[in-house]
Amino acid sequence: MSRRRLWIVALIVALVAAYFLSGADEWLTLANLQAEQSRFQAWLARDPVTVIGGFFTIYVFMAALSLPGAALMTLLGGALFGLGWGLVIISFASSLGATLAASIARSLLRGPLERRFAPQLERINAGIRREGAFYLFTLRLIPLFPFFVINLVMGLTRMRLRTFYWVSQLGMLPGTAVYVNAGRELGALDSLSGILSPGLIGSFVLIGLFPWLARALVTVARRRRLARRFDRPARFDYDIVVIGAGSAGLVASYIAAAVKAKVALVECHRLGGDCLNTGCVPSKALIRAARLAAEIRSAHRFGIDAGEPRIDFAGVMAHVRRAVRQVEPHDSRERYEGLGVAVMAGRACLDDPWRVRVSGTGGERVLTARHVIVASGARPRLPDLPGLDRVEVLTSDNLWQLDALPERLVVLGGGPIGCEIGQSFARLGSRVSLVQKGEQLLPREDPDVADSVRERLEREGVEVWLETRAVRVEPGDTKDGVDLLVAERWLASGKIETRRLAFDRLLVAVGRQANVEGLGLEALGVETREDGTLAVNEHLQSVLPSVWACGDVTGPFQLTHASAHQAWHATVNALFGEFKRFRVNYRALPAVTYTEPEVARVGLNEREARVQGIDYEVTRYALSELDRAIAEGRTEGFVKVLTVPGRDRILGVSIVGQGAGEMLAEFTLAMTHGIGLDKLLGTIHPYPTWSEATKAAAGQWKNAHKPERLLSWLGGYFRWRREGRRNA
Incomplete structure (x- = not known):
């Protein structure tokens, strides 16, 4: 740390320590301020410049150092100076103090943080350059976080301090006026009966209502800004257009149609998405067949000897595909059109927040909608592994096209998909090697949970390679050549062990990435998170008030029932958000x-x-x-x-x-x-x-x-019942 930074830190620590050691934090209570009010008023009458200047300086000092007591100082300002002068003094003092706090955070922390987290901060600063002023304004108007947190965090960005100052001045003005007015009413109290005065009651009612009024104001402002940027339609074809007919999109369409909204559902592939076609349904059908084979092998434990089961892998896959076909009508076009949903085949792209261009075999058409719900799902992620593009890779998408059981299967990834599929193929007769980069399987679970699964896999013949990093793929060079996955593992001795795992098929199960490309969202300013998912708030709304997202495309849980849970929230919030919004809650997921x-x-x-x-x-x-x-x-x-x-x-x-x-x-x-x-x-x-x-x-x-203790008393009571009464 530079000498300049050390001096700044030392000064701040000294000032904060002096504040608390002097007892100022204990003195700044409403009772003390009211008790001293008459002395302040007399002092103000004698020397207004000193009192106003001193109050202004103290307020700036407290805001700059993020010290507690700003709310009470605002009330005191209203009591001392009245609504007019109090609002002017406190508005400028609070904005100047906030800007100093941001400047201090910038001087001390921005440089080191930018050097360490350059890519992450660059994404944040890109958003600040595009929407920073309006975002700060909404935070000031509707304080989701304490103002001192906003000061410090925004100071770490590349927002110009001049912009930070004037936006803060403007954004904090309505809230400051409400509190200053409440302080003026409190200062006018001369008896306890005054608490019931209409003015004081109205002031505190206004404090309670202000967040809702501010939220409505921000909503109107956002709509007007959007209308200036884009040509908002005078009327709409649909209430909602849903992009993607996986579990999230189907549930969103169902809910919207159930409340009689007009809905269009756009899908470029197959209805039912991953869950029906490549995920939940086929995988559970495969798991059931593999489990039955394992049960036959272990039947001797119950006195039944059925011998080694004969696996007809083509028959197993026929069972899998049959299960998909039997579930398919639940997610069919006919069912949803019967519910009143307009189902369209084609690729969707947003021209603006209300227009969705659908391109299909029948040409192009543009749909207008009050709201758009993006439920485009995700796809298997392929790692940047040398040689991977030279072999035919299996994923959870194309696995179901197999008709022959691979003799040697290497599974890259030890999450739920890798463990489920790896165990199933081992039970069906493949020699399976499972490679996991981390120190345990199922990395989201506790170690004792993961260990139970690992021990069972190893007992069933799966080679489990933990803390093993895939380095490259070496395709066979000759007709009889063998494809190899080259992997490295650190040993306790500090040496690196290199393994060459031969395979007939390689299954990659290292995670999934959101389908966000080609939707036109980036051009409209809808950002993605670091993991590639769409950034939405707790109501599943993007930075564009009319664009929402749910399911795998936004995460954080890529589960069918999580997608359905989100779809309910996104749809209800889109349709009825003007009256009531629901935050999505994952506590009991x-x-x-x-x-x-x-x-x-x-x-x-x-x-x-x-x-x-x-x-x-x-x-x-x-x-x-x-x-x-x-x-x-x-x-x-x-x-x-x-x-x-x-x-x-x-x-x-x-x-x-x-x-x-x-x-x-x-x-x-x-x-x-x-x-x-x-x-x-x-x-x-x-x-x-x-x-x-x-x-x-x-x-x-x-x-x-x-x-x-109660049980001890009860023991004594029963002992007395057994012995005491007999002796008496």
Whole structure:
């Protein structure tokens, strides 16, 4: 750190310390200010220049150093100087102090942060150059964050301080006026009965209503800015145009049609999206066939010897495709047109926030809509791996076209898709090697959960390579050549072990990337996040008020039910947002990995709780204690419940074992509706069922929190009943 920065830091620390050591923070209370008001008024009458100058300087000092008490100083200014002069003095003082705070943050931190996080900050600064002034204005008008946070954060950007000053001056003016007026009314109190005066009540009602009024003002301003940039249609063909007919787009269309809105649904490929055609449905059909093969192999444990199953892989894939065809009518064009949705085949591109150009076999047409919902989904991501383009790569998209079982399958990626497909192919007879860059499989799960899956995969013959980095692909050079994946792994000794994994087919399952290209969003100023997903707010609205997004294209959870959850919020907020908006909440969002043992989770796990600094208590119940699990010979796994320390409120649940996803539903219901473990324990569960694991886990929590003192008293009472009365 430079000497100049050290001097600035030392000065700031000294000033802040002096503020708190002097007791100024304790003196700045409403009661003290009211008690001293008469002295201030007398002083102001004698020497107005000193009082006004001193007040102005103190206010600037407090705002510049982000010290507490600004709200009370604003009330005091209203009481001392009245609405007119108070508004002028405080408006300029607060804006000048905010600009100094931004300047201090810029001098101390911007340089080092830009050197370390240059790509990320460049994206932010690009947005600041384009929409920075209006964004700052909305933050000032509707303070989602404390003003001192806005000052410090905006100081780290490339916004000009002159722009920062005048936007802050303008944006804070309405709120300052409301508080100054409230201070003027408080200053006029001469008795407790004055609290019920219409002026004071009106001032505080205005404070309460101001955020809503400001939000309405910002909405109108945004619409006018859009109307100036683009030619807004005088009338619209549709209320909503939905781009993409995957799980998110279908749910959005269904909801909009159900409330009698006019909806158009545009899809360039197949209705049903990944879930129906390449994801949930085909993968679960494959997993079921592979699980049946594993059950036949292990049937001897139950006294039934069926021998080694004969795998007809073409028949397995026929079963997979049959399952897709049977589910297909649920997502068909005929069904949605019957619901009143206009279904169109073609590629969609936004010409402006209200016009969607659809290009298909029948030519082009432009649809106008009050709102556009982008639900274009995602596709498998291919890593930048030398030699990968020289072999035919399998992904979760094209895997279902296989008709022959690969003898050697290498799976790159140890997330849910890699683990599910890798285990299934191993059970069907492939020799599977699974390569994972991280230190565990299923990186979002706790280590004990991931270890359970790894141990089962290894028992079933899957070679699991953890902390192993793929380096390149070496295609076979001759007719009988062998394709190889070259990978490196760091050993405990510090040496690098190089492995050459031979494969007949290579499955890449390292994640998915959002489908945002070709939609015209970038030209309209709709930004993407660092991971490539569309940037939206907590209501799923983009920077353009008429453009919304849901599903895999915006994340953060690429799950069918998460997409449906988001689609409800995006559609309802688009149609009825002028009256009420709903923030999307992921607190009780469940997720299941369909390996064996199955892995299911809702809410926080231990890893996430530690990262977020949330205190928790763990209750663990082993399925080896469950009668149904013992009877079926499926004792592998556990139920792990995280609760608030000393309370039965559920923070999260992780389940490993047979039917984990089904068992999770009761916990998900409990978290959604605020039901604690005590009430789950008091619920009757049929015996013997897997659902009893829920009650058993709640019972373990209850046993760990039993009232020992009360039980001790009860022991004494019963002893007295047994012995005391007889002796009497």
